[in-house]
Amino acid sequence: MERHDLLYRLYDEFDVESLREHQSFVDLFPPVDSRVALEHWEDASDELDLLKGEIREALPAGGTFAEVAAHADRESAFTALDLHARYGRAVNALVLDVDETLRSAGGTDNEIPRETLHVLTTLHESGVPIVICTGQTLENVKGFMIQGLGNELVHSGSFSIVYEAGNGVFTPGHGSRTKRLLYEDLDDPVRSVFDDVRSRALPEAPENVRRGCHLQGNEFNVTLKPNFETGGADAEAVIDDGLVHLIDLLGVVVARRAAEAVTEGAAEAVAGEDGEESDADTVISPDRSAALARAHYAAADPEIREVIEATAVDRGSDSEAAADGVDAPSGADGVDAADVPEPIATLFDRIDVGYYRGDAAEISSLELDKVAGVEAALDVLGVRNPFLLVMGDSKSDLRVMEWIAEHDTGIAAAPEHASADVLSHVLDHDELVFDRGASAGMLRTAYVLNLLARLD
Numbered sequence: 001m002e003r004h005d006l007l008y009r010l011y012d013e014f015d016v017e018s019l020r021e022h023q024s025f026v027d028l029f030p031p032v033d034s035r036v037a038l039e040h041w042e043d044a045s046d047e048l049d050l051l052k053g054e055i056r057e058a059l060p061a062g063g064t065f066a067e068v069a070a071h072a073d074r075e076s077a078f079t080a081l082d083l084h085a086r087y088g089r090a091v092n093a094l095v096l097d098v099d100e101t102l103r104s105a106g107g108t109d110n111e112i113p114r115e116t117l118h119v120l121t122t123l124h125e126s127g128v129p130i131v132i133c134t135g136q137t138l139e140n141v142k143g144f145m146i147q148g149l150g151n152e153l154v155h156s157g158s159f160s161i162v163y164e165a166g167n168g169v170f171t172p173g174h175g176s177r178t179k180r181l182l183y184e185d186l187d188d189p190v191r192s193v194f195d196d197v198r199s200r201a202l203p204e205a206p207e208n209v210r211r212g213c214h215l216q217g218n219e220f221n222v223t224l225k226p227n228f229e230t231g232g233a234d235a236e237a238v239i240d241d242g243l244v245h246l247i248d249l250l251g252v253v254v255a256r257r258a259a260e261a262v263t264e265g266a267a268e269a270v271a272g273e274d275g276e277e278s279d280a281d282t283v284i285s286p287d288r289s290a291a292l293a294r295a296h297y298a299a300a301d302p303e304i305r306e307v308i309e310a311t312a313v314d315r316g317s318d319s320e321a322a323a324d325g326v327d328a329p330s331g332a333d334g335v336d337a338a339d340v341p342e343p344i345a346t347l348f349d350r351i352d353v354g355y356y357r358g359d360a361a362e363i364s365s366l367e368l369d370k371v372a373g374v375e376a377a378l379d380v381l382g383v384r385n386p387f388l389l390v391m392g393d394s395k396s397d398l399r400v401m402e403w404i405a406e407h408d409t410g411i412a413a414a415p416e417h418a419s420a421d422v423l424s425h426v427l428d429h430d431e432l433v434f435d436r437g438a439s440a441g442m443l444r445t446a447y448v449l450n451l452l453a454r455l456d
Helices: 005-012 014-029 035-058 062-071 076-089 115-127 140-148 190-199 207-212 233-261 264-271 286-300 302-315 341-349 370-381 395-407 420-429 439-453
Strands: 095-096 130-133 160-164 168-170 179-181 213-215 220-226 352-357 360-365 386-393 410-416 433-436
Touching: 005 062, 005 076, 005 233, 014 062, 014 115, 014 140, 035 062, 062 130, 062 439, 076 439, 095 370, 115 130, 115 140, 115 439, 130 370, 140 160, 140 168, 140 386, 160 370, 190 213, 190 220, 190 233, 190 341, 207 213, 207 370, 220 233, 233 286, 233 341, 233 352, 233 360, 286 302, 286 341, 341 433, 370 395, 386 395, 386 439, 395 410, 395 420, 410 420, 420 433, 433 439
Parallel strands: 095 130, 095 386, 130 160, 386 410, 410 433
Antiparallel strands: 160 168, 168 179, 213 220, 220 360, 352 360
């Protein structure tokens, strides 16, 4: 009998809703010191065994289908069946964003739900490695993952953290390969830009940004976070201003670094219109450098363009950027991306600017995105011929999704509030969109896909 016929029988002929409720109660029952509560748990466990036993006896491969019914509703089960028909493979690693994916400030009090943690544990116990792929710092992520999943799982040897969106990879239990600092492989021009921007980001910021933001404690990326509730109006306003400040400062620093690196002839080519030779500090004025940076990054990202245009009217010369006189010029004044001199554009093309509305403004290396981190994590974990479930909501996650699509190495899923580009990609492929705070349902689909693949 075909798998789809067996699934129809499973969901039409058996009390799968009661089965799933009993499984959830048994799995998520909190530890309490109560004889009555324990007896209730034991009764539910006994009833669960009876319901599973009916399926095991009635259907071919009944044990597998009993597990399917215990962990997935009809829609999830048939979605898993469709994925198996399309790809014919089991998921052999999870690549998971955290914020607004595994957890959501809008629906889960910014904690990973217990149900999600349990399904992750179930998948891990079935032999599927977990790669947490996030823009957060290592210490922060390691702390709440140990709290949620347990020290044993995190240090099992099949769990990895790609942190700061690909700058480093932490895979406990692998000796000298446990921590890999990928940013150390970058050359000095790029690393020096990050060092300079980091040291000046807050001291030279406009007053509202200096008071309303803090620097996330990254090892490499430069990330401004709001001192207000994430997603609120105050956070949105200060992050918008912080984004433009970072872009302006990046322009000044990159222009100086590019000028220091070019030959005397190249320096003359990027000098002022009078063609006079200039030293590294004055090849391009700070105002001009900032305008070039805004033009470059506005052309690269429509969301960044909108922020630059929306804040241009208010910015004027209120910035207190001091050392290089960054006066936050009001708009690009006719400058566009084509006007950026080649040595400066070359450095811009290696540095990414990230904007997360009401949450963060960030600069990172385009050579060390989440794809680079995932590849390094899979290498340490020994995942060969990967077929991944990638779950995420932002542009940095989209790059991983595009990478697996290009290489036919997995499936991508996103929450319904993900960025427009992420949703477009997911809908164009497998349409795996889940509700806010409901990541467990998508993970259950992957678990069922793997159960069905075992029947091959």
